[in-house]
Amino acid sequence: MAEARPLDLDLSGPEVHALPLYRRLGLINGLLIGLALGLGAWGMEAWRIAQLPIPLYLPSLLLGLAAMAALGGAVGWLSSRIARTPVTVLLWGVTAILAMLLMGYLPYYGRTLVAWLADTRFWDKPIYPYTLGGTVTGLVFGSLLILLALGLLALLQGHRLESLMAEAGHRGRLNGRVWVSLLLPLPLVFLAALVTQSMMSNPAAAAANVVHEAIELARVYEGDLIDLEQETGVEVTALRGVHDRLGETYSLAIVDVNPLNSTVIIRADFDNGAWLYCRVINDQLSFCYDAAPAYTIGLRSLITGEPPPEDCRGCILQAEEDAAAWLAERRDAFGPDPAIERVAQSGSHVLMRVTGEAGVAAECWIAGVTPARLLECTESVN
Incomplete structure (x- = not known):
């Protein structure tokens, strides 16, 4: 063969x-x-x-x-x-x-x-x-x-x-x-x-990790956060103003990244309704605060025409002229106490819903962090 x-x-x-x-x-x-x-x-x-x-x-x-x-x-x-x-x-x-x-x-x-x-x-x-x-x-x-x-x-x-x-x-x-x-x-x-x-400037991942680590330590600690920071070396004192609002379940999101000064704003949404912004500079947690006042109290002020409380430093919401005029024209329809809720957010762009006492409703777009700025409002169907 x-x-x-x-x-x-x-x-x-x-x-x-x-x-x-x-x-x-x-x-x-x-x-x-x-x-x-x-x-x-x-x-x-x-x-x-x-x-x-x-x-x-x-x-x-x-x-x-x-x-x-x-x-x-x-x-x-x-x-x-x-x-x-x-x-x-x-x-x-x-x-x-x-x-x-x-x-x-x-x-x-x-x-x-x-x-x-x-x-x-x-x-x-x-x-x-x-x-x-x-x-x-x-x-x-x-x-x-x-x-x-x-x-x-x-x-x-x-x-x-x-x-x-x-x-x-x-x-x-x-x-x-x-x-x-x-x-x-x-x-x-x-x-x-x-x-x-x-070699590229992309501080977002490090900033999210810093915020997560601080929240995980602070939310289960019942003592003074200064002692915890001295013990762990983690900047948990940045959460002192919102310590009592930290819930068990939460999610994080990137709000804004500025590589020029290595500053990142991280959003933390908790299951208890808390809505926080945390500022991270050069991978160091600087400050965390309640983000809601500018979007709720500030927006209500633009609708009703009444100034926000003097002691509320984070309640100022700037507005484009057309958006402010649109709300002013419908001031009576919304009434003195409209319901305001956050519908969605991506980055620093936030979609808010405003419902007046007479049933009139509007969707408003807000963008930016410092300062936050009302871009436009349009009528919506309930």
């Missing part, structure tokens, strides 16, 4: 680049590179955020991870289809630039997109507007690492894919040795993205 011999692949001819296996390996290689970029950029942040009660943060990171993997996969497939080293280097160079832009803009536009999808009433509103700050510096210096890493892999891509084809054999099975070869350069890509991300 004649001995069966395996069919060897001839990798010496140019037609090897047209084989489906070559392009499949290029696609997988690109997907893995994109995934390594995404994990380096947001993996550690996602791990920290997953342990906090901040529901809409993690989806934005997963969105970025998916976009980065898709970008890598598309370029990996396209470059393997063209199979020309100069074009491959160019494509991966463009990928490096796009990856860095994605890393820089995701904390703003990515979170805004997630907020829009979560509640379409906020569609088109600038929930987290981009602020030019330390992100640019991080992009400039961090770009060198990602460009070098992807440029090196681009130069070696043709040789690597041909070697992987030889390992896979004529049946194209991706055995253990093939996967090891595919995964081997990924730590370099991961570290390049990790270092680049660390």
Whole structure:
């Protein structure tokens, strides 16, 4: 009986680049590179955020991870289809630039997109507007690492894919040795993205963790928070003014981020109805306060025309001229004591509902923190 011999692949001819296996390996290689970029950029942040009660943060990171993997996969497939080293280097160079832009803009536009999808009433509103700050510096210096890493892999891509084809054999099975070869350069890509991300100004994750830690300690402590802060080193005294309002169950959300002065406002909504804002500066919890007065007492003052109490420093609500005039025209319809409730909030944009004694109702949009500003009001159906 004649001995069966395996069919060897001839990798010496140019037609090897047209084989489906070559392009499949290029696609997988690109997907893995994109995934390594995404994990380096947001993996550690996602791990920290997953342990906090901040529901809409993690989806934005997963969105970025998916976009980065898709970008890598598309370029990996396209470059393997063209199979020309100069074009491959160019494509991966463009990928490096796009990856860095994605890393820089995701904390703003990515979170805004997630907020829009979560509640379409906020569609088109600038929930987290981009602020030019330390992100640019991080992009400039961090770009060198990602460009070098992807440029090196681009130069070696043709040789690597041909070697992987030889390992896979004529049946194209991706055995253990093939996967090891595919995964081997990924730590370099991961570290390049990790270092680049660390050079960007994105203090939101750290701020949320600081607020969560302080609330967890303070809400179960019955003594003086000064003693607790001295014992633990956590800035729980920032919660002294609202200590009695801390409930057992709560959620956190990002209200505003200003990387220019490393200031983040975190919102805490408790199951007992408490609604707090906490200001974090340079990863240090500065002050927490009741957020409701500006949106309730301040809005009622604009409706009724009566000034807020003199001792209520947080009750002032500024207003656009058209919004203030709209409320003034309907002052009699709303009456002296309209019901006011918060309907929804995303970032610093808050939707309030006002119901008058005669049944007239309005929805009012308020944005900003210091100061909060009434943007518009429109009639609504009860």
